[in-house]
Amino acid sequence: MSAPGSIVVPAVSERARRLERAIGIAALLGIVATVCLGLWVTPADQVQGDLVRLVYLHPGVAWVALYLAFGLAAVSSLLYLWPRTRSLFWDRLAAAAVEVGVVFNACTLISGSIWGRPTWGVWWAWDARLTSTAVLLVLFLGYLALRRVPAEPEVRAKRSAFVALFAAVDVPIVHFSVLWWRTLHQGATVLNPDLSPTIHGSMAWTLLLGFVSLTLVFVWMLLVRYRIGVLEDALAGRELDAALRERRAEGDPDGADTPADDQRTLAPLDQREGERVAVEAGSAVLREGAR
Amino acid sequence: MRYVDAGYSFVLGILFLYGAHLLWRRKRLTRDVERVAAASAREEGE
Numbered sequence: 001m002s003a004p005g006s007i008v009v010p011a012v013s014e015r016a017r018r019l020e021r022a023i024g025i026a027a028l029l030g031i032v033a034t035v036c037l038g039l040w041v042t043p044a045d046q047v048q049g050d051l052v053r054l055v056y057l058h059p060g061v062a063w064v065a066l067y068l069a070f071g072l073a074a075v076s077s078l079l080y081l082w083p084r085t086r087s088l089f090w091d092r093l094a095a096a097a098v099e100v101g102v103v104f105n106a107c108t109l110i111s112g113s114i115w116g117r118p119t120w121g122v123w124w125a126w127d128a129r130l131t132s133t134a135v136l137l138v139l140f141l142g143y144l145a146l147r148r149v150p151a152e153p154e155v156r157a158k159r160s161a162f163v164a165l166f167a168a169v170d171v172p173i174v175h176f177s178v179l180w181w182r183t184l185h186q187g188a189t190v191l192n193p194d195l196s197p198t199i200h201g202s203m204a205w206t207l208l209l210g211f212v213s214l215t216l217v218f219v220w221m222l223l224v225r226y227r228i229g230v231l232e233d234a235l236a237g238r239e240l241d242a243a244l245r246e247r248r249a250e251g252d253p254d255g256a257d258t259p260a261d262d263q264r265t266l267a268p269l270d271q272r273e274g275e276r277v278a279v280e281a282g283s284a285v286l287r288e289g290a291r
Numbered sequence: 292m293r294y295v296d297a298g299y300s301f302v303l304g305i306l307f308l309y310g311a312h313l314l315w316r317r318k319r320l321t322r323d324v325e326r327v328a329a330a331s332a333r334e335e336g337e
Contacts, residue, residue: 009324035299053295057302103309107302114298217306224313231320238327 009234012227024220030213037206054115055199056206060214062108062133066171068218069101070140074168077161091157092233094164095147096225098140100218105137120184128177129185136174139167153233 038056045052076094079085112130113123124130143163147156178187199207 009328031303035303039295039299050292050295054298057299061302100309103305107305110301110305111298114294114301118294217310221310221313224310224317228313228317228320231317231324235320235323235327238331 009231020220020223023216023223027213027216027220030209030216034206034210034213037202037209042202042206048119051115051118052203054111055203056210057214058108058111058115059207060210061104061111063211064214064218065101065104065108066133066136066174068215069097069104070136070168070171072097072222073101073140073143073164074171077164077168080157080161081165088153088157088233091153091160092226092229093222094161095144096222096229098143098164099225100221102137102140102144103221104214104218105133105140109133109137116184125184127184128181129174129183132170132174132177136167136170139170140164143167 034056038053042053042056044050073094076090076097080087080090080094109130112133116125116130117123143160146163147160149156151159177183178185
């Protein structure tokens, strides 16, 4: 048991630090290689000319946002809601995946728009693929906004998990939109229904390298963002404790006339048995102050 | 090529800025946690 007001943050092992650094360096080298191959080594396309070079980036960021980030967020949220696997680890992992996924989703829309302007003649079209991807971004921005609403960690985790699962329903809609509706957007180049890639040679290898590099970038960002979540939760718990002790001292400087009920409620606070108890105690103190 | 250059610049720029932002956030939070931990240790000592 830790002392009152102490802060408990799981330490990061040296091995984990080295792994994170290795992933970061590999991601950086992969991105540099993809850019060099994509811009200067691979040939131009017969139809699209140099514009085809955007293929080494745009599908890769979409792959990370839709399938890796939002897929991971959905699975983590499901594991949080499942009583046998319920743990704040899954909640933090989902939050980290969504934040990184939102950045990649924005990159998907921006790079797609830049590609669409010279190809289709417009920056934006209310096409099924584009619109469903934009809706996905808005849904997961809503998820991030919801997480900022003050609440007990368990309550926040539960409602965030429901929202993540609801938002993730849009992922298959985005994927199949090019098959279900007549769209401006082309069909899948690699993951098409025949599983027969329509890209070959150095272009195919560079595309694959782009996918791997961007996946490594995602993993690195996820690790860093997850650690940020752990630190934020630790600090939030500590600040809540400090505020409650301060309020308690203000309301009862001598400790002589504290009602017995509040004593019982506040006693576990000193034992740091969790933020839930702290919030309950805070409510009791505030109610007493209001009287 | 200007659309290609713009696409690469935007995507890689956003990813770079977000990555740098993550590192800054983690560094700041780690420093805050260490400060709070040191203050707690001092309180316990008194």
